[in-house]
Structures are given as C-alpha cells and as structure tokens.
Amino acid sequence: MTAGLPFNIPFLAVVALISIGFFIILTQRNLIKMVMGIVILESGVNLFLVSLGYRTGGIVPIFTHAPEGVMVLPVPQALTLTSIVIGVATTALMLSLIMLTYRHTGDIDAEKSRRLKG
Amino acid sequence: MMSKIVRTISNILIPLVFIFGLYIILHGHISPGGGFQGGAVFASGVAMIIVAFGSASVQKRLKEHHLSVLESAGALIFIGLAFGGLATLFFFNFLAGSAVFGHIPPSGSNPGDLWTGGVIPLMNIGVGLKVLGGLSAILLVMALASSGIEVEE
C-alpha cells in the first residue's frame, strides 16, 4: 500500500463504527445490548488512535532485525494499549452490575428498573 | 465439568498456553509484546481451566485470595522500581549502563540481546503479574456467581 488512497478510508471506517455504537446505545432497551453498543464505540476509538500514526511504507518501530525504511509513530500505539485495558475494566464492572440487577429484580429491561425499591 | 475428550485435550494444551504467555512477558524488550499482552494470554489459559473442569472443583484448589496476593505483589514491584530512581526523577532508568541488565545495544538494526534494557524488563514482570492476577480473579468470581455458589470470605 505505498500509493495514496483516494480519500481517507480508515477514518471513514472509524466514523461507521462510532455511529453504529451511538445508534445502539440510543435505541435499545435490553441492558446487555447497551453494553455491546458501548464496546463497539470503544473499538472505534481504538482504531482511530492506531490509524493516526501511520507513515506510508513504514515498518514496525522495533530495532531487532529491522529492514530498511521509515518507522511508524510509536506514541499512539502506547496510548491504545492503555485504552484497551481500561475498556476491559469498564466492561467487567458493567456486566457485574447487570448480574446483580437481575438477581434483585428478575428483569433486565431498562424501562422497568428505574425506581429504587426496598 | 465437560466430557472426557475435552478434559484430555485441555491437559495437553494448558501448559503450552502458560509457557507462551510467560515467554511474551519475559521477551518484552526485544520483540513485540510486554506485560499487558502476556498477562492477557495467561488469563485466557486460566479461562480454559475454568470451562473444562467446572468452577466448583477449581475453587477447592485455587482460592481467590491467592490471586489477590499475586496481584498486589506485582503492583508493589512496579511502584518500588519507580521509586528507585528518585535521586534524579520519579521514573528514571537507573539501571541503564550498570551491572544488572545494563548492556547498551548498537544503534541501527541488530539481533536482540536479552541483557539490555535497564529497569524495563523488571517492570514488565511486575505489570505481567498484576494483569494475570487481576483478570484471573475477575474470571473466577464471575464463574462462581453465575452457577449459584457463594464466594467465601
């Protein structure tokens, strides 16, 4: 892929992922489907961070047996690692709260569990 | 507890997954990888144990306060190494050029040397222990809760 693309295809893929994530969060009523929408949104943001630092015709930024060429930027890759681990932690806490809500009220509909009962 | 075929294949495959995860953690400074990636691979091996053998029989041998001790040890190693270079800065690499892990690699493309890196391989080990202890504890507690068994103190 050393030739330039006609328009920014990876950034359009990021726009598609983020809009699908927002659509799922705003229109679904089941709690597990809302968590899936949040996970798709986080995947879109991670893809955006990684595709910000690409140089055309670049190689991996590691000096062990490295071939000839310019290196891609290493700082966005480090930020993406942190973001992925934080996404895992947030998903684990959300799923634990959904399990406790189901054990307490017996229903996982977002419209029905609005009031705090005894 | 799954069938006999699944348990036999798991007995063969699980040590290979553990060794691969530890290899990714320990070679984090000369090849792609490091603490977070190797810890996640190790935790997927623990997930294979819990699925193949059932969470009730795993909980008799592997209590979750052993895993929390492992996680706290990893966090203390990481913070202790960060405070070690406090003479200059907070996260200073005080082992580059000295006795332990102190070779300097030649600039440009080279075959990797394991004894380079300064304080970075030790920090990789600390973060790897923390991630594998934390993710295994989450998996074990959720598997116990969804099959109806109460977690002991």
Added chain:
Amino acid sequence: MRKAAVAVSLVVIVGLLVAAAFLIHPFGQPPSQMDDYMIENSQAETGTNNVVAAVLFDYRGFDTLGEATVLFTAVTGVVMLFRARQKREI
C-alpha cells in the same frame, strides 16, 4: 417526541463526524516531530530495542501508573460486589 429527539441528535452527531473525517490530514502523512526524537535517541538513553516499550515505561511512565490504578480498582470492585451476605443478629 422521544423518537424525534433521538433522530435529531443522531443526525447531528453523524454529520459532524463525517465532516471531521474529510477535514483531517491525509492518511499516511502525520505532522509530528516529537516521535522522531524518540526513535533516534531511545537506544542510547534507555537501552532497549523496542521503542514502544521504552515509550510506555520510560518516556510516559505516568500513563502506565494511572492505568495500573484503574485495573486494580476495577478488580477490587468486582470481587467486593459478589461477597456472601452475612446474617445480621439484632
């Protein structure tokens, strides 16, 4: 009423995102100079072959410290939520 609000907000968000995707820099030519310093000087200063590991633990160590704290807090929260309820004696 509620469906109208959801539709309007979705149209606004998707419109702003598509406009931003066409105004950003072309894919493959990032305008950055800080990373050139890190690629050239990381073998002499930190002594590793892996530039990403040097950035994660040496040049930007505070981000890794914050992320270790977030992971520790999440694990503590999950284990605490599933403890057995103790019977209270009045």
